[in-house]
Amino acid sequence: MITFSNGRMLAALCNGDRVVPEGAKRSYSSYGGVYTFDGSTLETLVDVASDPSRIGGRQVRKVEMRGAQLVLRPPTRRYGEAVQKRELIWERVWQPA
Numbered sequence: 001m002i003t004f005s006n007g008r009m010l011a012a013l014c015n016g017d018r019v020v021p022e023g024a025k026r027s028y029s030s031y032g033g034v035y036t037f038d039g040s041t042l043e044t045l046v047d048v049a050s051d052p053s054r055i056g057g058r059q060v061r062k063v064e065m066r067g068a069q070l071v072l073r074p075p076t077r078r079y080g081e082a083v084q085k086r087e088l089i090w091e092r093v094w095q096p097a
Contacts (some may be wrong), residue, residue, distance in 0.1 A: 002037070002070070002090050006088060007035070008032060008033065008034055008035065009032055009033070009042075009044055010030065010031075010032030010048075011030060011031060011032065012028075012029075012030040013027075013028070013029050013030070013088070014027060014028040014029075015027045016025060020097075028050060028096070029046075029050055029051065030049060030050045031044065031046050031048065031049040031050070031051075031059055031061050032044070032046070032047070032048045033045045033046045033047040034047070035059060037063070039059055039063075040063055041060060041061070041062055041063065042060070042061045042063050042072065043058055043059070043060045043061075044058065044060075045058055045060045046058065046059055052089045059074075060074075060075065061073060061074055061088075068091055068092040069089055069090065069091050069092075070089075070090040070091075070092070071087060071088070071089050071090075072087070072088040072089075072090070073085070073086070073087055073088075074086050074088070
């Protein structure tokens, strides 16, 4: 889920599988704060987060609109030995009148 209101944004992500394998934990991550958007880059000054180490930092995402979808691309990162390029796709399901 992602929301934008009053100059702030909040993003919350979790494993949406109906069933999590036995012994596995359902992953969850969230952050939010004041944001700026220049038409191609979303930058958030984090003041709330599920991971306290993110507070005071910045989350920068490249943005693309695909119809009702908002595509966010975090920077390429190394996870162990693997380099990953992630893409988060949000689809609008509600818009105020």
